[in-house]
Amino acid sequence: MSQRIHFVASKTEDAQAALATLRTQYGEVPIDEAEVIVALGGDGFMLQTLHRHHARGLPVYGMKLGSVGFLMNQYQPDVLRDRLARAVPTTLHPLCMDVQTESGSAVTATAFNEVSLLRQTKQAAHVRVYLNGAMKLDELVCDGILVSTPAGSTAYNLSAHGPILPLGSNVLAMTPISPFRPRRWRGAILPAATEVKLEVLDPYKRPVSATADSYEVRDIVEVTVRESREQTMNLLFDPEHNLEDRILNEQFEN
Known part of the structure; x- marks a missing residue:
């Protein structure tokens, strides 16, 4: 997975603090030069990110900093590059x-x-x-x-x-x-x-x-x-916690 990252974050205090930390730790390129978007927030913010950037065709890797994170990975800032390298894409058809x-x-x-x-x-x-x-x-x-x-x-x-x-x-x-x-x-x-x-x-x-x-x-x-078969969006997930497994496991939740 490419390391040319553009970060986006919800307006919550935790997400904005994480945004500042990650920009300092990993650097950032403008959206026009990016090859991956890292989104910080919850599922609502992930949907906003997909709508805002789906025309660019960039994959999106989310980290949970919100109340609901079904579409997000866990927030672990210190190993982001390794996680992006191992991330598994899931193609969404809107x-x-x-x-x-x-x-x-x-x-x-x-x-x-x-x-x-x-x-x-x-x-x-x-x-x-x-x-x-x-x-x-x-x-x-x-x-x-x-x-x-x-x-x-x-x-x-x-x-x-x-x-x-x-x-x-x-x-x-x-x-x-x-x-x-x-x-x-x-x-x-x-x-x-x-x-x-x-x-x-x-x-x-x-x-x-x-x-x-x-x-x-x-x-x-x-x-x-x-x-739509023409418009697609790739979400990136950690291999051990991918979206397909989450959807399967949801069927056995109480």
Whole structure:
């Protein structure tokens, strides 16, 4: 693994202190000259880093200095060069979200974890579900619905009782949030190449928002979600604590 490092850090006190220490200890090159990004923070900051820098195509090695660190390695500053040399890459394929709003505008965004739809008021959302152009659910009554990548399957998807997906499984999780009708539908596992269209029924009375990771679009009428094969991002992990093992082990946690 290359040693031309650019450091980024969340704004927390611990992350900023670590940033100063690592810059002094290892030096730093500008982002345009870097061959690896080292991100200091939690999972939320890692997602920010992926969104901010995914166009550069640089691998990212995270160290945990936040409350949640599923996408991060442990913080051990004294052996960083050795860890980068041994790091194992995991390739992420993000989701592309295309949204149509009530006002007629079109919005596109990228999600490395999930695309989620949520009701904006106390009224339940009514959503029609299409897969590859074929209608699969005429009317899903729910608080929301999400489509998750394998990397994001242990986040919001798991909280909504969705399945944990192994990396490399080439599938996506579609998970309803507090579904009311149909009563027995609890979601689906889809081939990664599936194009998902979610149509909001009665958007004026029952407004719905769509979120790609943390980017929200309100008052939507239709969302199309598909996996992007063109955009990829490589996360680097210590061999003894890689993301694939973490996702596997998560299925046996109490």
